[in-house]
Amino acid sequence: MSASRIVLLGAPGAGKGTQAAQLVEQLGIPHISTGDMLRAAVAAETSVGLKAKALMDAGQLVGDDIVIAIAEDRLGEAKKGFILDGFPRTLAQAEALDGLLEKLDSSLDCCLALTADTEAVVERLLKRAEIEGRADDNEETIRERMKVYGEQTAPLLAYYRERGLLVEVSGMGTIEAVLGRVLGALDA
Numbered sequence: 001m002s003a004s005r006i007v008l009l010g011a012p013g014a015g016k017g018t019q020a021a022q023l024v025e026q027l028g029i030p031h032i033s034t035g036d037m038l039r040a041a042v043a044a045e046t047s048v049g050l051k052a053k054a055l056m057d058a059g060q061l062v063g064d065d066i067v068i069a070i071a072e073d074r075l076g077e078a079k080k081g082f083i084l085d086g087f088p089r090t091l092a093q094a095e096a097l098d099g100l101l102e103k104l105d106s107s108l109d110c111c112l113a114l115t116a117d118t119e120a121v122v123e124r125l126l127k128r129a130e131i132e133g134r135a136d137d138n139e140e141t142i143r144e145r146m147k148v149y150g151e152q153t154a155p156l157l158a159y160y161r162e163r164g165l166l167v168e169v170s171g172m173g174t175i176e177a178v179l180g181r182v183l184g185a186l187d188a
């Protein structure tokens with residue numbers, strides 16, 4: 001049986017959001033992106049959005065408590081499975097996710113990690129900046145996000161490897177080529 005409770009891990013620009021959008025079509029399960037939810041909160045100027053904006057614009061992570069609460073809301077509704085994109089991003093979030101799933105009598109099938117070359121992803125994000133104009137897609141902030149990824153998120157690779165859940169896939173090449181590798185790795 002193919003995986004349906006999936007965490008997508010990867011550096012900024014590795015292709016998490018891009019591949020998640022494709023997987024949602026292929027697997028028919030919801031896409032839960034904490035980045036998208038936070039951007040929506042910023043746009044709507046909610047209290048969460050007001051707290052998150054400055055941190056996101058600076059390339060820093062939003063506080064664990066805030067992100068865990070927004071992920072919890074959505075996970076409770078995802079009975080058939082989910083693609084978690086951008087969550088967890090810290091060890092505290094990974095531990096909280098395990099606890100949330102246990103409460104729901106559920107567990108992860110796999111953590112799919114997209115690997116990518118740093119300079120190539122900086123190029124991708126600068127290209128997106130020209131198209132979408134996201135506030136955190138300028139070179140200084142992109143480099144800060146890469147640093148934060150290395151310090152706070154990369155340790156999750158070992159966390160999931162130790163639990164036998166880690167599957168690493170190269171995020172380099174075309175979107176279609178990456179999707180082919182991802183589907184192969186998920187046995188979908």
Ligand code: B4P
Pocket residue numbers: 011012013014015016017018019034035036038055056059060061062063067085086087088089090093124125127128136145171172173174175176178
């Ligand atoms: P995210 O929205 O998760 O942003 P991201 O890491 O840049 O990845 P994204 O999914 O958007 O981009 P992708 O790699 O698909 O987070 C933004 C911010 O929100 C964080 O910095 C943080 O402040 C906050 N946040 C989110 N979750 C949080 C959490 N759990 N805890 C705390 N804070 C949190 O794609 C990038 C670009 O590459 C796109 O333009 C795409 O078209 C292109 N691309 C993708 N694949 C390609 C390929 N194969 N070839 C060429 N281009 C490709």
